[in-house]
Amino acid sequence: MLVLMLLIGAGTTAADTTLNERLTALLGPRDAVMVAAPDGNPVVAVRPDALLVPASILKxxxxxxxxHHLGPxxxxxxxxxxxGDNRLAIKGYGDPxxxxxxxxxxxxxxxxxxxxIDGLVLDDTYFDQPLTIPGRGGSARAYDAPNGALCVNFNTFFFExxxxxxxxxxxxxxxxxxxxxxxxxxxxTSGRITIAxxxxEMLRYTGELFEHFLRDAGVATAGTIAPGLLDTDLHTLLWRHRSEHPLTKIIADLLEFSNNFIANQLLLAMGAQVHGPPATMEKGVAVLQHYYTQHLGITTGTLVEASGxxxxxxxxxxTMLHVLARFQPHHHLMRQEGRQWYKTGTLQGVSTRVGYLESEAGGLYRFAVLCNTPGRTTDRIMQLLERNLR
Known part of the structure; x- marks a missing residue:
């Protein structure tokens, strides 16, 4: 667990008092709002320094x-x-x-x-196993999908x-x-199943899917599907596949679909990139800590995983407004509705929303709304902000 202490100043002297009062009336005791104008000056701030559960806005x-660490x-x-036995060895590096x-x-x-081919050897050792993701349960829901270096279809499938x-x-x-x-x-009898x-099981799913499509493509297959460690001295490189999708596409999908599997794959990939394989949660979270403290200058809060x-x-x-200021050159990767680019977060009793609201002059307001009071949502707050921020 990382405990981070905020270095950003606490003042909001330019805040709009009337709008602050109207927002305060909509907020519960464990809710917070902060908005910055396109010029960076604060417009409103209600409990801006309260440390709250972010849910998926953490993505x-x-x-x-x-x-920053992998590059766009x-x-x-x-x-x-x-x-030497004509087995196809596949080594994964965490492609989400x-x-x-x-x-x-x-x-x-x-x-x-x-x-x-006379068998498949699957090497997933670029990521450590087992991986314990804080907050992930063992349910069949997609948000509980496990992570690994060689996984297909987000470790889920849909059947009927x-x-x-x-x-x-x-x-x-x-x-x-x-x-x-x-x-x-x-x-x-139907629905989606997530690998526990x-x-x-993860490697069996991956191996059977590759085997099926190899047969479809005309490759004769025999032998077994088994985990194994690729030895570059004994295995001849046949092909290195580079994804057709750059990181910006993956991040757009992450923010559009709020995919927890993708978020933690990226965290693990960062950990392996910076600290060397095998990737672990500890390495990934350490990379986030270093980025926060050394590059953003933020030192309050708690981060234990990447998805929220x-x-x-x-x-x-x-803190989230500071993050949004850095992310602004990439704001187009967020979901867009009308003049708003945004990311939401939802857990039981938690409703959050951060993003950008375009002004009539073409600038971008930055907003962060965090509701941790049970029964409160960001909807009415965002309606008020949309009406008043022009």
Whole structure:
């Protein structure tokens, strides 16, 4: 756990008193609001330094730190090697967007380089296992998906019952033996299943998906699917795949879909980049701490993971405005509605929203709204801000 102390000043002398009073009437005792004008001067501030649970607005912090450490054009790689037994060895480096469509395209590329394989060896050792993500439970919900260096489809799949048989509910994803076993073990009749965090299950899912698409592409497959450690002295590099998606695309998806799996994949990738593999949560959070203290100058709050899922995370509205000032060149990566670019956060009893509101002159107000009072949401507060900030 990281405890950070704020170095930003506490004054809001330029705040609009009338708007402050109207906002205060909408806020509960554990809520906070702060807004800065396009010129950077504070417009309103109610409890700007209260340390509150941020929920998913923390992903903006993660995005900013990742852009700094990996670079906006960073592309994740996946390595493919052949060993002396003609087994295809796949080494993952944490690509968070390794989905069925991309696995199919990778298999098609591999089909032009080999005709047959006698087994699959899956190397996920770039990330440590097991990984404990603070706030992540063991539910079947997508936000509880586990992390790893070689994962497909965010470690989830969607299924249904069709004509008396199990079927994939996503046309791009085939029904795999692993999926049938997981469906029957779940007792569900349809819906989404999230892998519970067992390394063997994660790798089985990945291996079966690659095997399926390799066969579809015309590669003869035999042998087993097994975890293993890639030895560059014994394995011949067949192909290094570089993702077609730069980091900016991944961050846009992170902010659009609020994907916890992506957030913590990025945290782990930063940890391995800065401190060396294998990636651990401790290394990733240490990178965030260094970025906060050395690059943002922020020293209050608590960060324990990257997605905002943990209730032990704490930030202030003033901190988030400081983060938004740094993120402003990338604000177009956020979701847009009307003249607002924003990121929301929701946990039980928590409703948060941060972002930018375009002025009539084309400038950007920065806003942070954190509601930790049960039953309060950001909706009426944002309506008031939209009406008054022109």
């Amino acid at each position: 903006v912090v993660t995005a900013l730190a990742t852009l 054009e960073h592309r994740f790689i996946t390595d493919f090697h052949l060993d 967007l390794l989905v069925s469509e991309r696995v199919a395209a990778m298999a098609a590329e591999l089909a032009g380089r080999l005709e047959r 019952r069709r004509n008396g048989a199990w079927a994939s509910a996503e046309p791009q994803t085939p029904l795999l033996p692993f999926m049938i076993d997981a469906i029957e073990a779940s007792g569900l 965090g067992n390394r063997h 899922l943990s209730r032990h995370n704490r930030v202030s509205a003033r």
